[in-house]
Amino acid sequence: MNDIQFDENPLTSGLADKLLPQACTMVIFGGAGDLSRRKLIPALYNLALDGLLPTQFAVVGFAVDALTDESFREFAREGIETFSRRSLSEEDWEDFAGHLFYQQGNFSDAASYAALKARLEALEPQFGIPGSRVYYLAIPPSFIDTCVFGLHDGGLVAPADQPLPFTRLIVEKPIGRDLPSARAVNRSLKACFAEHQLYRIDHYLGKETVQNILAMRFGNSIFEPLWNSKYIDHVQITVAEAEGVGTRAGYYETAGALRDMVQNHILQLLSLIAMEPPWSMRADVIRDRRLDLLQCLRPIRSRDVDRHAVRAQYASGFYRGKNAPGYRREERVAADSTTETYVALRVFIDNWRWAGVPIYIRTGKAMPKRVSEVAVQFKAVPHMLFNTDTDHPLEPNVLALRIQPDEGMSLRIGSKLPGPKVRIYPVKMDFRYGSTFGDQSPEAYERLLLDVIVGDATLFMRDDAVEASWQWIQPILDAWEASGERWLPEYPAGTWGPVEADRLIDADGHAWRQL
Amino acid sequence: MDRSPDDYIDPVQIERELAAIWATIDGQQKGGRGTVTRASMSNVMIFCDGEAQALDAANRIPLLVQHHPARVLVLALIADHPGDDVRAWVTAHCRRTSDGTQLCAEHIELRFGASSAERAASVVRSLLIADLPSAMWWLSPRPPALAGAVFDAFAPMAEQIIYDSVGWSDPPRAVLAMTRWAKSHRTVIFNLAWRRLKPWRRILAQSLAPTLVPGALQRIDAIELRHGPHALPLAWLLLGWLACRLGWQPRQGIAKTGDQLTWQFERGTGRSNAGGGNPRPIQIKVHRDNEGAALIDQMRIAWHGDGEQPAGSADYRHEGHYIRHFPSDPALLPSSIPAPEQRLEQMVAAQLAHRAGDALFTDAIAISEAMAKVMKAKDAATLSQ
Incomplete structure (x- = not known):
């Protein structure tokens, strides 16, 4: 008989990594924006339909717009109805909507990050999420620095050298508008995150x-x-x-x-x-x-x-x-x-x-x-x-x-x-x-x-x-x-x-x- | 798809008849929109027992080829088939894609009697498209390895045999026969029940993860499972998987009545069990409900405390098209995973894309075989679906 490795999870064997994503919260900066509505939320919905999201998962929209959890869910629903490749069914929506939350905040305001942190720390134990987070910066490039330092200074970034909880940051292109500005963006990112925590997205790939x-x-x-x-x-x-x-x-x-x-x-x-x-x-x-x-x-x-x-x-x-x-x-x-x-x-x-x-x-x-x-x-x-x-x-x-x-x-x-x-x-x-x-x-x-x-x-x-x-x-x-x-x-x-x-x-x- | 005896053709005319169908479709397209494409990713043989099942298969083919375009051969064994001849019928299933292309897949049916299986196999050999994978979907409720000569006639032409244990009338005997057959052949075998279990495996793996409930997997000491009619093989395979992943070995199996089954498992030598770790056996009870769908309806997994970690349990229920997890810890919200009901042909289409054997499935059926062996013969005989 094989020696069972209980410090890992023996039940995950044979299930592709893609089928067993780790429990986490996704925080969408600019959650009430166009990219969120057209692409990100419909993509998450389709992943949920395929059972590919972790069972312990939450999505938190974070933006300056004055939305509540309920109105964010309405916003998300409209995005799914309009842009999802698969149509919305009530049973699936009910299940998905229970994972959606909204936190209003100003990207330049330290108090907003404190409030975001408090919200996440209240939500995550309910879902059994160990504090692992993915931050998606769906924002204009000019806000990248502000948000990155806001996250860092607000204590929202887990240490890079520990496996759990993890923090990952998704940054949309463009990264800079020339070589000096790209280097400056990378410097800011790396001042707050390790390279392995950074995901510079190019949807073409x-x-x-x-x-x-x-x-x-x-x-x-x-x-x-x-x-x-x-x-x-x-x-x-x-x-x-x-x-x-x-x-x-x-x-x-x-x-x-x-x-x-x-x-x-x-x-x-x-x-x-x-x-x-x-x-x-x-x-x-x-x-x-x-x-x-x-x-x-x-x-x-x-x-x-x-x-x-x-x-x-x-x-x-x-x-x-x-x-x-x-x-x-x-x-x-x-x-x-x-x-x-x-x-x-x-x-x-x-x-x-x-x-x-x-x-x-x-x-x-x-x-x-x-x-x-x-x-x-x-x-x-x-x-x-x-x-x-x-x-x-x-x-x-x-x-x-x-x-x-x-x-x-x-x-x-x-x-x-x-x-x-x-x-x-x-x-x-x-x-x-x-x-x-x-x-x-x-x-x-x-x-x-x-x-x-x-x-x-x-x-x-x-x-x-x-x-x-x-x-x-x-x-x-x-x-x-x-x-x-x-x-x-x-x-x-x-x-x-x-x-x-x-x-x-x-x-x-x-x-x-x-x- | 009603057809009269006159619709059937001699097998030697199949290719000519297919060519005529293609010419007709092509002619209809001329002056119209788009082009016609014969789409084939595989040769798929569907074995059916009887006329009704052959018609059922025919109705499933359009959805099958929509997901996995293929040349489909329905092999219908007809009990009262007259004479030794093989009769054939052909058609094509077409659908238009968004760019106007007419996509067509060929559907060939062969009807034959029990004495003509080899004759029908010779027809199949001549019709397989070269350089494409070939698979056999065993739609018959008989376990393939217990079907005898008719299975032996067609199986060598398939690189993968897809069957469904849900509905088997004698699971212990069938499990033993299939595992024996698999051991002596290199053909990939795949049980659709395994695909049905994927959501269960995923939610169990996530809800019992050591990061969420530390140590629970090592301390499981009781499982209770309820299933609907015909779903015992599903429960059997799920327990086989759990046992194989957690290092348990079956020691005893008892069928108390026709609808209740118990097993006792012994723990293996897991690293955390080393040094005389946890001697408690694992008690498993399986109940069959007499009504409902052929699904696992509920499951409860309980574990004991060990001084450092508390005792706990997790309940799972199949509700609608979700499997929901209800943790015993009141601070945790329930979680869920989609488990939508899938048509057989969708599951087969999905499986056709996976041509390599699944080692985990092989391990799981090995434990399933051991579970069948510890079942006392008289007890096994009392099992019904």
Whole structure:
């Protein structure tokens, strides 16, 4: 008979960690805000329906709004009814609502933290929660310092070196708006929390298709041998949004596409595509490999920025037949704004695997459709037997990983057309999540919140990775800042970007993919 | 899904008939919306005893393939099937996805008599899609290992056999037969009762966690459990799991009446029990209610005090689609975990995604086997569902 380890819990054996999250309270700073209503509470509700939340669990909304427990529950209910992927049932709601509480408070006021602490200490024993807490900062970046120190000074942070009770802090992007400010944010966070208590969230990494990049690369033997400069000609990463800035103009004016998309989502995506194989799936092993990759990105010197980067703004145009305004005509956008809504980059990775392989990145708003994909284009065969007409060469093999929508992947190969002649025609082998697996996937926030509750930091950004990505971005920001240009290249709304971006890729003899 | 004798075809025509169905669906799509996709993650054989169960299986297939697209083969053993021939019937189940794609899964039924199992197996072999996992869902209430030649004919084609012990008429005999079969085969076996127990395992693991009730797991000395009709195998397996995780060995089992069962377990050599720790046996009582659903309705776990830690207990009740935990400590609020009623085909679809064997399940049925062995033969015979 096995020796039973009673100081651990023998009943948890065989139940996946994800099925046994530890008892805790989640405190949502900005609990009465939009992110809470649209994403966090519906995600928690769906986790509860799946039985994935701890049985000893409470949610406390913490914000300045004058809500009570009851009105917070109404607010939560409305959010679930509107935004949850599964509809609300009364029995499930009754059960879930019993775990929701609200504490009004001012983030800058020490007394509010004292009141929060008292509330938590009153609630937690009733639920059998040993004081373990997850704080979610769903607040504007300017409040991060205040809240972090408020928690710390208010005695709401458990010692980092003890397993229980634990304290974990979730911080939303952006972490800073440039390298110095990112470092300052990290300094503040680390003044009050240990790195292993910090979860810098990038919801992009919670998407099933992004996670599938690792499964595809390292769970199949056929791709990795080809995953290098010997076989890959170039890579294209596209993250296109169909909408303009809309209601986010206020934030977007201070950010722009480089900060909003490239520094976080796209560099994280690139790191998964290009990183070296990890030796285990442990969080820090994966995060080390991602960091290695970010550190291999060839710096773009300020004087080379124009050769490797294009920025642009959308002008008025048409989206699906309808008039679409130009960026400078959008509400809350300055008439002389130089904020870029589009970025194209040519990136090189200076390591053995990727030497000489260009990575082309493009992202923008007001594009013809919403689409995110990574396309890996392979080199031509070494000796051409078919379609020897140089004006009509064979289409290269392309492995396209579709992140959204129409999640899946396709491989373009050449096939002989039926008939007496030998004619090669490009065909696609297609895998689509929806067609194969059918069921709805969990939302990214469900996966990520659960990961925090169970203490799995794999899909979160570590301080060194955040700073490495800012470090690479910073010369581009500096060059654009220093240029003093009053007008950026433009592209009509509803198109794939400016001609300057076409020239960037055309200079290497390539073209953007038709999506 | 009524069908007349004329609807049945010779098995050699199955592929041709499927091609015709695909051509029809494709033709309907032309000029319409979207494309047609044949979706198959697995080959799934469903073994049924009799016509009524075959029709029941057919009704479950649309939901099964919605969750796990597959080529489904219904294998219907018909007691009064005329002659040695195997009769076939085919159709496809289609649904439209949000992007307009028509997703279709194939459904093939074979009907045959007891003497034609090998003949039917040869049809199945020719219809399995290559390079896809193959599983058999044993829908019949007979335990597969007691079904004899008909099980032996189809089992080698499956990498996983999914069965359901809920409703077995003679649990001790069936448990012994299944564990013996599993020991001599490499095929993964899976009991849907184990999946039904997942919420129970989760709430027990969380509510009895050492961080919440220190030392309770080592000091359990009594369990009382009530279940509905046909749910004894569920209770049996849950107790088998608890015993296996807590290092208990069954010493004696007594079926006092048809609806009450007791076991006595002895503690093992857990680290905290070392040095002559806790000699008390664990007394377990299982009661069957004569009405209600085939579920574990209630459970009470009690532990004694030891000078440092107090005695205590925890009550669990299945209410609606939640299992609720009522701690004896009045300072603690009750907790709960969803245990929604799942249709069989949903559970099977979920299980099809788990192709590796579950070591914990194997350990649990090993203790279940030991629990069956200590049950006195005459007592076991009195057990009914």
